[in-house]
Amino acid sequence: MIHAALLGGLFIGVLSALPIVNIANCCCLWVVGGGFLAAYLQQQSDGHTLPIARGGGVGLAAGVVGAFVWLLVSIPLSFVMGPLQERMIQEMLRTATEMPPNVRQIFEGVGERGSSPFQYVFGFLFHLSAGLIFATAGGAIGAAFFKRDIPPALGGPPTPPPIPPQ
Numbered sequence: 180m181i182h183a184a185l186l187g188g189l190f191i192g193v194l195s196a197l198p199i200v201n202i203a204n205c206c207c208l209w210v211v212g213g214g215f216l217a218a219y220l221q222q223q224s225d226g227h228t229l230p231i232a233r234g235g236g237v238g239l240a241a242g243v244v245g246a247f248v249w250l251l252v253s254i255p256l257s258f259v260m261g262p263l264q265e266r267m268i269q270e271m272l273r274t275a276t277e278m279p280p281n282v283r284q285i286f287e288g289v290g291e292r293g294s295s296p297f298q299y300v301f302g303f304l305f306h307l308s309a310g311l312i313f314a315t316a317g318g319a320i321g322a323a324f325f326k327r328d329i330p331p332a333l334g335g336p337p338t339p340p341p342i343p344p345q
Contacts, residue, residue: 187217187241192248207313214238214317222325229322238318242310249306
């Protein structure tokens, strides 16, 4: 379970922290996908049907791991991308002469603020709460989706009797 949760959390955290790729996380796509992935990996390692509750549990663990991975990836990434973002905003402000003053103030505030500790605390809590909800749902959906059929000898549906010869 730990291996599946770590890989699912790595999927969640890295894709949620990448600058352009995180746009697809608007509907918690990466979080649900990480829980789904964790359930799939757990199903493959167990070799038998994964109960839905256990799929939700491995998804929950992946969501918690994903929040920590997001924090560990986004802090150094913001130091690398921060100056680039500031230059882009300054260039946009320089070339946009028809911009209303209140919109200009918003963009200037974003450029000057950079990354604050509050941003990381809020982001971590957001990713943790989203992971607790949506990764658990993704794990439960994954367990139901990858459910294996039980062979007849192990309690599955009975096989019909053979047709008698005529």
